[in-house]
Amino acid sequence: MTAPLRWRVARLCERRVETPTAHTLVLEAPGWPGHLPGQHVDVRLTAPDGYQAARSYSLAGPAEGDRIVLTVQRVPDGEVSPYLIDVYAEGDPVEVRGPVGGWFVWRPEETAPVLLVAGGSGVVPLMAMVRARRAAGSRVPFRLIYSVRTPADVFYADELRRRVRDDLGLDVAYVYTREAPPGWRGEPHRIGLADVNSHGWPPELEPLCYVCGPTGFVETVADVLVGLGHQSRRVKTERFGPTG
């Protein structure tokens, strides 16, 4: 039997504001065993009366020593995310357990081209793959299609610009659903066949496809990919609904 994944105490060492409703938390997690991009971690809070609440969050990048990075999107009426965004302070403890998940992962030794399709905060585990590619010095061609409501909702905006410039073989295309930036060609719209066809890879190249976002978004994109001729087994999905 495998040893149980144990809870360990981590502390907040840095907070970065991605958008008004999403913060990146850098945690110091002593003894962290490392992880693959796409894996997640459980975060557990404990109230004074002993009540506990835990949620899963995708890891946003490879570990740097004992440091792990999460990006937390505030869920209206949520129980854990509002605490992590509004209350949780530098130096405070939080319990973490992981890494968890062995399917929605990209291994840096993979050689197939990669298509990443993100809806909103679904970009988090996909950014972990982009960052791991860079960290591993991989030259595997990556394309990221990132659907967001407005330019102000883009996570990691500066870093993505920098990586497209500096990381050879990485392309990022944006789809805006409510408001496009000035000079962007096209009207705001929900992602569809034309976006995936224009900015993805042809199925003949047998890319690995990773799709992460809200349920309706993932259903749409996964159906489009299969319709374009991608094998179902090469389309990995992670869906999230409203969770606190």
Next chain:
Amino acid sequence: MSPGFQGRPRSAEPALPPGQYLTQDFPVLSAGPTPRVPLETWEFVVSTESGAEFRWSWDELMALPQETPAVDIHCVTRWSKRNTDWQGVSLDTLLEGIGTGARYAQAHSYGGYTTNLPLADLRGGRAWIAHRYDGGPLPAEHGGPARLLVPHLYFWKSAKWVRGIRLTTDDQPGFWETAGYHDYGDPWREQRYQGD
């Protein structure tokens, strides 16, 4: 302790399994694209450890005695949903008269998903092949046309798009079970990951 964390007001409702919270909607979690299976070609197959196969077409499944379980369901990602309303055929009905000495079952699905559980957990009025949800046909994203429903285990055991069940003498871990999740998955014992 988490400084400044209060949590939600504690409810007087009957307890949920540890670590779960209630949701009103019905989140969808699956590992790949949603398979679409036409009813004309749909079939459900039980195979035994000796290789015998028992098959039901859609019409044959519909002709069997139907049950309407109303059950709480618990997802390993921590949401629970109370009193969900299903219609389907009990595994007791399907397994009746099938001679087997197998102790384990591996459910397999259109799309390639698999999950394992002890055969005993499919018996005793605790498991169904469900094809209606909340008064209508089971939507494809929730596993339609038919899914396994085993509400006393975490919901990844309730294989969507179920195509058949292999009865085996040894335990053969399925998709999530080989990806780090618990072999059995009892929500009340919080068996989420391997080793829990």
